[in-house]
Amino acid sequence: MNTETNPAQRCGLVAIVGKPNVGKSTLLNALVGQKISITSRKAQTTRHRITGIRTEGSTQYVFVDTPGFQTRHNTALNKSLNKTVLGAVGDVDLVLFVVEAGMFNTADAKVLALLKPDVPVLLIANKLDAINRREDLAPWLKEMQERHPFTEFVPMSAKNAKDIERLMGYCEKYLPEQAWWYAEDELTDRSEKFLASEIVREKLFRFTGDELPYTSTVVIDKFEEEPSRTANRMIRIAATIVVEREGHKAMVIGDKGERLKRIGTEARQELEKLMDAKVFIELWVKVRSGWADDEARVRSFGYE
Numbered sequence: 001m002n003t004e005t006n007p008a009q010r011c012g013l014v015a016i017v018g019k020p021n022v023g024k025s026t027l028l029n030a031l032v033g034q035k036i037s038i039t040s041r042k043a044q045t046t047r048h049r050i051t052g053i054r055t056e057g058s059t060q061y062v063f064v065d066t067p068g069f070q071t072r073h074n075t076a077l078n079k080s081l082n083k084t085v086l087g088a089v090g091d092v093d094l095v096l097f098v099v100e101a102g103m104f105n106t107a108d109a110k111v112l113a114l115l116k117p118d119v120p121v122l123l124i125a126n127k128l129d130a131i132n133r134r135e136d137l138a139p140w141l142k143e144m145q146e147r148h149p150f151t152e153f154v155p156m157s158a159k160n161a162k163d164i165e166r167l168m169g170y171c172e173k174y175l176p177e178q179a180w181w182y183a184e185d186e187l188t189d190r191s192e193k194f195l196a197s198e199i200v201r202e203k204l205f206r207f208t209g210d211e212l213p214y215t216s217t218v219v220i221d222k223f224e225e226e227p228s229r230t231a232n233r234m235i236r237i238a239a240t241i242v243v244e245r246e247g248h249k250a251m252v253i254g255d256k257g258e259r260l261k262r263i264g265t266e267a268r269q270e271l272e273k274l275m276d277a278k279v280f281i282e283l284w285v286k287v288r289s290g291w292a293d294d295e296a297r298v299r300s301f302g303y304e
Contacts, residue, residue: 011060012175013091017115018098019107019293023126027098028052029258031063031168032187053182059172060180064092094101094120094174096167098301101125101155102140104147108221112148120174124167129157163177192235192275193223200239200283203263208251214242225277233277241285249285260285 002122016024032052038097052063095115099108102125115121123144131137134155152170156163159257178301197218216292219236228234241263243249264283 008058008170009060009177009179010058010175011062011092011180013062013064014094014096014171014175015064015092016096017099018244019105019111019122022098022100022108023158024098025123027096027126028063030158030164031061048145053186054168055180055182055184055186056168059175060174060184061171062181067156084254092119093176094122094171096124097150097169098124098126099119099126099144101131102137104140104144109147114187115148117149120151121148122154122167122170123154125153125155128155128163131157134243139280172285193220195230195274196220196223196237196267196271197239199274200241200263200267203266203270204241204252206266207259207263213234216241216248218242230276231278233275235271235275235277236279236280237271238282240286241283242288243285244289246287249287280298 011090016028016044018024029052032054054061054063069230097112097115125141137155144150144153151174154163154167154170156167158164201216201218204218219240219242221240222236224236226234226236241252243252251259252263260283264281268279268281271277271281
């Protein structure tokens with residue numbers, strides 16, 4: 001941690017919150033400028049508090065991407081996820097409350113109810129590209145202002161680089177003058193081992209679509225760096241995909257092991273880019289029925 005005080009430096013915590021599948025992880029990756037949080041069309045792919053760091057000029061932004069707040073199922077996994085959300089919004093300098101432009105439902109309201117009145121909140125109207133006419137947003141915006149005293153309203157698309165730069169400018173004003181917490185080139189406080197499990201999980205959901213319940217998870221059994229003559233780094237990974245039923249196991253493995261092979265290949269290619277290393281990856285699939293309801297097992301799989 002950087003403890004030298006430089007009066008010109010700014011640094012602070014920015015929480016990204018919203019209901020599941022509203023675009024929080026895509027926004028975090030765009031703000032950091034590199035992929036550190038997995039994205040998927042499937043709701044609830046982010047399960048951990050993931051910190052992304054971006055240092056620009058004299059300002060260091062520490063973004064916290066949170067799981068979408070769960071209101072539907074009361075499993076041990078969901079209780080753990082909700083605790084993560086509450087922990088993240090409890091102690092930050094700024095909150096980005098992400099909603100789809102022009103939309104607001106009960107799930108959004110439940111997240112909004114968690115926000116403390118003394119922390120500034122920016123209303124991020126995401127997926128603006130889906131709105132035909134901007135003027136249609138005016139009555140919705142008035143309604144939103146009545147729900148919460150938002151300090152700024154930011155209509156944007158997380159895929160638009162100019163919108164991201166504009167949002168960075170808004171965030172900067174709310175960060176306190178203090179020394180940076182991380183080195184200038186750090187992008188996340190998560191380990192490579194953690195990122196490996198997340199990338200495998202992303203590919204798992206990408207290739208199984210909606211067929212596979214979101215309670216499937218990935219456990220890293222081995223993550224070792226080995227000496228290599230040909231590459232500057234070589235990493236060997238063994239991971240287990242944990243599913244709830246035998247039928248899910250067959251689905252993940254696919255015909256003649258084809259699907260599991262594709263998941264492994266895509267995960268390996270992405271990890272090689274992320275870690276700048278030669279990566280070998282072995283994947284196994286195991287059935288552990290009811291694990292998401294079992295608190296001890298939820299903890300043993302790395303959830304808080």
